[in-house]
Amino acid sequence: MSKFGFSIQETRSIDFEQFDGRLLKYVLEHEPSFRVCLSCGGCTATCSAGNLIDFNVRKMNMLIRRGETEGLEKEINKCMLCGKCMLVCPRGINIRNVIMLIKKGIPKFRADMELHDNLKYNYHAY
């Protein structure tokens, strides 16, 4: 096939028809307090890692809620598990446990998630 020098841009929009809720379900089962997040951003404001590097713990948790798990493994390792976020959380969410569960969950669902990403890629290639 000849190369045209341009490619098809993947959509930026969150598509609920491609929702992968397995990781979210796993986290919620083991840490139900994760349900009551208000997205106030208190965790991000106090985050030790986020104050030094590009890391937004609120946004990361939000993306899991939307079934967006791409690049998550790299992102989650930026957390130093200091636990300051838990001190400021107005709803008392055990955020450190949420992070630990995501870390545990990623290898569990890796095969599926990669398949999911490939499917997404293929879908947009056609």
Place this chain on the structure above:
Amino acid sequence: MNTVVIIGAGVAGVEAASQLSEFGHEVILIEKNSYIGGKLAKWDHLFPNLRPASEILNNMEEKIKRSGFKILKNTEISGISGHNGKWSLLTHKGESFEPDAIVIASGFGLFDAKRKEEYGYNIYNNVITSVDLEDKLKKGNRIKMTNGKTPRRVAFIHCVGSRDEKSGNHHCSKVCCITGVKQAIELRNQLPQAEIYCFYMDLRMYGKDFEELYRKAQENYDIQFIRGRLSEASENMDESLLIKAEDTLSGRPLKMNVDLMILLVGIEPGEDTISLCKGFKLESDSSGFIKPRDMHIQRNLSSQEGVFLAGACTCPMTIGDTIDNARAAAIEVHNYLRKKQSA
């Protein structure tokens, strides 16, 4: 004995009427409908504790029985004349009154969702309003799609006709946020398998136990909240709806197919309040609600002598706030009549 005419037998009108009767005044309550209770009569359960609305209606009936004031149902005001505390009212049946004081308790109207055309109410099949949903719940109907299928994904849309200058309403209707949370919980009880989403701009959980119900919705009823205003809806071949919004917390556009969309319609002054406001030559605020003489310390006084205000004709209110406000109006009227008599 002084005569007080109260216009509107909703929550505010009945409360003001029963208090003024207790104070020893002759009260005539005028209601255009054949029933009392106003909009409350259409509710199934109330926020934030999901008590049956009939409990409040029964309490109103009891007050009417106890106080024994006169109610004229199926009666509309057709003529208003007078000034400086001397007013005469004419009904469409030809009765006329010259009361010593008048209380306007004409309440609110509801935003007509058809005006927000991009959301597809009355165009697409599976778009209903919070009022339609409450009606279905009251009748005990199963919540279904128009093709009879059970909805698998449902979206509540907040602020329809509120905080929206394009709809002519820049004010916040105050009670729709908590209504949405209440109805989402009720829907969850009917649809245990469905995904339920609420699209909001802000969640204004200002009242007693509102925040607690919101938390319960997240914690125990698995209601998902997405911060972003719906831009438009379009219908798919199978009559489900494709909706678009920005997920403002992720900063990305979002699209979703839903089987049923519920529009949380806002509160407006309503035709009756607007025409009474004109009839008595009262000042109105920029949203069309009747303007009290002072928004903090004279909330039940209008800009005309002898004309008093009770309930949601001045701004959106909850049931509890309306009852408090109507009692306050009764005290204002009572003091006014006492002063007038001794002068």
